Every structure is written in structure tokens, then in C-alpha cells.
Amino acid sequence: MSGKWDTPQIVTDTDIAFGGNIDNLLPPLSEIPKEFINDWTKWHQLADDLFYDRPLNITISDRAGIDVHAALRHIRAILNSFKPDHDHKIAGVAFLLSMFYEDISFE
Template sequence: MQKPIEVTQLDIAFGGKAMKILPTFSQIPAEFKRDSNKWNSFISNWFFSGLSKDKWPKPKDGINGKWAMLNIQACLADFEPKHEHKIAGAAYLASKWFE
């Protein structure tokens, strides 16, 4: 399983790490491309409305929760990937990293 990589606030502010974090669009299972599960809802809500720290999901064993959240934030803030890739990929990663 791909684990979160180190991400700084500068990476989030200026972008550039999303394509290092996200799987390719073809690697993302179809269920995440159809906006049809709880992880897609979680990511879409975060993208459009923001997310307070008390709403962070619990990380799975062996996953650094802070790094996982920063990885997803870096993907959502980056301008490089298309919106569909960004949301589907972030939802897929969230399903792998959180309970």
C-alpha cells in the first residue's frame, strides 16, 4: 500500500506534489470515479466546504494521520490534476489510509 509522503505547508500553498501523491487516473477503481461512496462524499465536502480538525477520520494502523491529511490537502489544493482525478484519487487514498 502506498503510504503518505512528507508534505510541507509550502507544498500545499504552491502545489506541485499532487502528481507524486495521486495514483494515475487509470489506477483508481471505478467506484471512486463515480462519486458513489462515503470517501467521495468526505473529499467533496472537504474540497467545497473545508474541514475542521475535529472531523478528521481515524488513520489505519501504520499510517501517520497528520501526513495523510496533508497529502490529501496537497492534492486538493494543487492546480495540476483535473478536478475528476483530484477528487477520485483523494477519495481512493482516504479509503486506504483511514478507517
């Protein structure tokens, strides 16, 4: 993999509080694979749980070369943004989670 969305962006605490520059953090719908727009995956479930601050009982496998702390900050900045619409946000976060982490299982 080598592309703009393969690695998390560095975000500030202010970005996390107010959403950051969403155009640099969240892929446009045209760049999100269709399965993340049309289907519901384990990545969507995690994105939804994070959005609603649900307690997590998961096992997550890190992807080699990814700073997991930076990845979670990147995701949190998107989820705290007031744009775009919710469906785009969840689809984009699900896609990014699948890029930043190897696998996830819910317990």
C-alpha cells in the same frame, strides 16, 4: 497492502500552499479503482467537503501504521493543486482517503 499509494507522502508547507508535485501525490486515473471513478462513496463526500472547506461533523477511524497528520497534509496538498481536473482530483483523494483511514461516518 503494499504499494505506492498505501501510505501518505511527506509534504512541505509550500506543497500544501501550491499543490506540490501532483505526479507523486495523486494516482493517475489508470491506478484508481473503477468504483472511485464511477461511484459516489462516503470517501468522495469527505473529499468534496474538504475541497470546499465545509465544516466536518464526522467520526473517522485511523488505519494502523498510518501517520494521520501526514495523511491530511498529503490530501490538502492535492486539493490545493491547480491540476488535474476536478473529477480526477476527487476520485484520487477519495481513493487515498480509503487507503489512509479505516472508516468514516458522518454525524
